[in-house]
Every structure is written in C-alpha cells, then in structure tokens.
Amino acid sequence: MISKKIYNTTSIAIVISMAMLFCSCADNYKRVGDEAIKNIFPSGIAEDFTLTYTETNGEKEEDGEVVSRVVAVLKSAVSNDFDNLSFSYRTFPDGLKVEFFDDKGMKSTVTADFGIIYSKTNLIDLQGNVVIETEDGKKLEAPQIFWDRNNDWIFTQEKFKYTNPEEGTVMDGEGMDFNRSFSFLHANRTYGLMSIKEKKDD
Template identity: 85%
Template sequence: MKLKNIHNLISIAIVITMAMLFCSCADNYKRVGDEAIKKIFPSAVAEDFTLTYTETDGGKADDGDSRSKIIAVLRSPISNDFDNLDFPYRTFPKGLKVEFFDDKGMKSTVTADYGIIYSKTNLIDLQGNVVIETEDGKKLEAPQLYWDKGNDWIFTQQKFKYTNKEEGTIMDGEGMDFNRSFSFFHANKTYGLMSIKEKKDD
C-alpha cells in the first residue's frame, strides 16, 4: 500500500513539473533597449530631387578657376536620405532617371523603378525595369543593374536584353559588365538573334 502511495505521489509530482515547464515556455518577454528592433527613418526627404555629378578636366577657365564638366545628372520625384547611419545611403522609392555624358557630349539615359546610392562605396543599385538607352540607338534592358561610379563600371548577374539598331542585333543573356560608353562589353552567357551585314566588294 505504501509503495502504491509513493508511486502515486511521484506521478503527481511529474505531472505538476511538466505543467510548470509548459507554462513557462510562453513568450511573455518584452524586448527593450538594444534588443528591440529599431525603426529607421530618413534624416531628410527631398521632392523633385536633382543631383549633378561633375569632374574637373584639368584646364583653367578665363577667371583662373578650374573648369569642370557634367558627367551625370540624376533626377527623381522623391529621395530619402539615410546619411545619419553608420553605413549611409540614399533611396529613390518612386524611381529615378540618370543622364550620362561622355567626353564628346553624347548622352546615355538610364531609368529604373527604384534606386539606392551607397555613399561610402559610390555604388548605385538600380532595380525594376532598368533601361539604358544611348544616342546612337543602343538599348539595354535588365531587372537590376549596379553602377560603380568610382570605376565608371556597370554590371549585373541578372538576365538582360541588348539591342543594337545600328548593327541590327538583339542579344539576350545572363550576367554582364561594361563601361559607360559601351566601348567594352562582356557577357557571361548569351543567346539570341544576330544579323551580320556583308560588305560588298567593288
């Protein structure tokens, strides 16, 4: 009889212990201080934003000051400035348009649905319906492109479509990099249509 009572007491103790364990597993912990997820707000918001990139050409103007030339103009309906963070950046949530100018003054235009400029690295991340068009009829379309402003280099690992009306070529591919003037163009994987013009001998 005593053995049975001891067995019952042990069973009740186990049940109570298990119930206490299950009750203590409820997440009633309130996150405070550094553990709480911090909301990030821009330090400034600009509407009808325009940013002009210039560089000095080494010459002197008539008044003795160094001459500078415009290499790119970025426009966007709205810009959110997060330069108050440890890794500063600027976003363009309603899209952006960038106009590039080469040494001869020829203009290339880039449009995208969304963009981010990382201030410390001079890298621009263009996302959503990215289109690059040049004055001589070249057109590049991709879902995402990166522009390394410091090295004047553009690249992506996404799929792309490159159309050259002057040469009558259409190239589809995946992953590529090129310079801003399209004088160097490297594609990782290509497939598509290309027509070759034959030269007639006199």
C-alpha cells in the same frame, strides 16, 4: 474541525497554483526576425530631386575660375537621405532618371523603378525595369543593374536584352559587365534568338 483545515489547505493550494500559473505566463520570449528589426527613418526627404555631378580637369579660365563639366544629372520624384547611418545611402523609391555625358558631350540615359546610392562605396543599385540607352541607339534592358562609379563600370547577374541598331543585332543572355559607352561588353551567357547583320560583299 478537520474539514475546515482541509478547506483552508485546499484554498491555500489553489492560490499558490494560480500565482505560479500567472508567473509562468510572463513574456520571456526573445524576439527574432522581423520583430527585432529596428525602425530606420531618413534624416531628410527631398521632392522633385535633381543632383548634378561635375568634374574638373585642373585648368582655369582667364578670370581664375576652375573649368568644370557636367558628368551626370540625376532626377527623381522623391529622395530619402540616410546619411545619418554608419553605412550611409540614399534611396529613390519612386524611380529615377540619370543622364550621363562623356568627354564629347554624348548623352546616355538610365531609367529605373527604384534606386539606391551607397555613399561610401560609390555603388549605385538600380532595380525594376532598368533601361540604359546611348545616344547612338544602343539599349540594354534588365531587372537589376549595378554601376560602380569609381571605375565607371556597369554589371548585372540578371537576365538582359541588348539591342544594337548599328550592327542590327539583338542579344538575350544572363550576366553581363560593360563600360558605359558599350565599347567593351562581356556577356556571361547568351541564349535565345540572336539576329546578326551580315556584311554585304562589294
């Protein structure tokens, strides 16, 4: 009789231990990092995307229509629209090409492997093999460039290569800010080989 009681007590102890073991195996882990990131989906996807920026000077034509001119034309194979978010933006995962036109119709071209336009701040982030070329042949190459559309100002903290065929110069450096026409240019640091065209005396 005593052995039967010991057996029942042992069985009850095993059952309680197993129940505690299964309860302690519950997944109470609070997920962080990549596991906690919510999936974000675009509100719209456009293929063979073309966006034309225009501006008006307030003047009107004889028929009453407001005079406007094309400032820039942006083209991309794919555009993802995330305007459904509180901080809206648009991405160009397959690269983009932007053509800018000044008051005289002179064109500058920008190409990049990837781009983001932040709608609220009017800031454009260009990444991967970024190349800016002006109509007179000036060229800037960098892995990443930011363009502040409000102030028409371009800057980078990355390494760059700037070629100016008019002056016959090639400049390598790191960190630069400039206006779109390259009429003002400030480099934080320059290094490497710099060739400068000398003026000939008459």
